[in-house]
Amino acid sequence: MAKATAKPKKEISMEEALWKSADKLRGSVEPAEYKHVVLSLFFLKFASDKFEAQRQRIIKEGREKFIDNIAFYTKDNVFYLPEESRWSYIMQNAKQDDIALKIDTALYTIEKTNPALRGALPDNYYSRLHIDTAKLASLLDEINKINTDDKENDIIGRVYEYFLGKFALAEGKGKGEFYTPKSIVNLIAEMIEPYDGILYDPCCGSGGMFVQSIQFVEAHQGNKRKVSIYGQEYTNTTYKLAKMNLAIRGISANLGEMAANTFTNDQHKDLKADFIMANPPFNQKEWRADNELTDDPRWNGYEVPPTSNANYGWILNIVSKLSQNGVAGFLLANGALSDGGTELKIRKQLIENNLVEAIIILPRSMFYTTDISVTLWVLNKNKKARTVEQNGNIKKYRNRENEILFMDLRQMGSPFEKKYTELTDDDRKAITDVYHNWQQEGHEETYKNVPEFCFSASKEEVAEKGYTLVPSRYIEFINRDENIDFDTKMKALQSELKDLLIAEEQSKKDLLSVFKELGYEIKL
Incomplete structure (x- = not known):
């Protein structure tokens, strides 16, 4: 025993x-x-x-x-x-x-x-x-x-995530090196449903997107052998980590011949992916020289993304890799929703080209290395009405070319490890139900705009607001100040302030007493 x-x-x-x-x-x-x-x-x-x-x-x-x-x-x-x-x-x-x-x-x-x-x-x-x-x-x-x-599959990623969390200040902040939390990866997978075809990540890090995506496929009785994985990673040590992470799970993947910069040394130039999942470095500066990549085929038909910020470079790289029915889910800093100048011109064209399907603001404090709220973009190369068989189910999509779904999740999520937030299984189900109901025929019965949560905007409404994609410009928010009882609120504040002043006075007396006992009396 x-x-x-x-x-x-x-x-x-x-x-x-x-x-x-x-x-x-x-x-x-x-x-x-x-x-x-x-x-x-x-x-x-x-x-x-x-x-x-x-x-x-x-x-x-x-x-x-x-x-x-x-x-x-x-x-x-x-x-x-x-x-x-x-x-x-x-x-x-x-x-x-x-x-x-x-x-x-x-x-x-x-x-x-x-x-x-x-x-x-x-x-x-x-x-x-x-x-x-x-x-x-x-x-x-x-x-x-x-x-x-460990049955969760991404055990290498879990170790990697732990160290990023513990030593974020030492290595993560300012470098754009973010491990994507599992609840976010699961949300993206549950929305775009990568059951079969080519799955691509242009900045794959430790390979966590791939590991969790395959887990999603298997959890829904799909066949992981129907998913072909392609990725690229810039940092050599992380590239090795990704290969290790995938190999230990028996996941075949083409990560290119070497660790390389996706912009200057694209390892998959001719790739057309059915699904793209990515978490690019946020607001990457000086990602190309002024005279570099100015005629890159990935910008085909769009303005050349500015050198000052790579956000729209990543977006156009993703757009260029989508197959004719391809869907992409990726994360960007919130600033990309409303940037002006060249970014505005690109964003306007993306909207007019019917590529933007959904814009979703995530809760704050979901990442170990930044506490900011970030945006999940969903791009879809084919928003037309069509019928699709997916993992044994028939889905009838309606035409959504004139619409964009906006969602704000900042009131969702549960505390995680005290100072972080994660989306629970129930949270993700509520979000994906709204998204999939909105996409499909009969949505009049299953989808409705909900204040402070979701809104389906027409392209005309987006154009009227100057092609901004900030969800709060479309989603209805309730002014709770109108329902506040002023007298009740002031009495509550009065009581709180009284308690604070009493505590402050006591602290002052205690401090003066200590100095007096030490022989250094303070006379006021």
């Missing part, structure tokens, strides 16, 4: 273990490096736990002679790990002086043995860090306590 109760004591929450892991690294590496140091070790343990579970499954099935046959692992999306790549081997040697080299060798060997991981794992990374052997051994002990049996 003692042995049975020992395991739960050993297994601590992932967040607790990660915090203790970070503690072990203090003074050895910069905070911005923590996630990279921990993630590869975490990956080794995760991959090894899956390997050992598969190994036991093979033995249980009476196929011991195949326990070192790679095919018996890869058929179930499990990586085969040679002896020197297994977590048990790493832990047996954790206190050896050459443990950093052994970790690098383990990562090199597992990548060499599994083609899906080619280019995903760090090369000779731990040897170059020169972390004290005792600290590295202690770090391995903490990671060893993590239970990797």
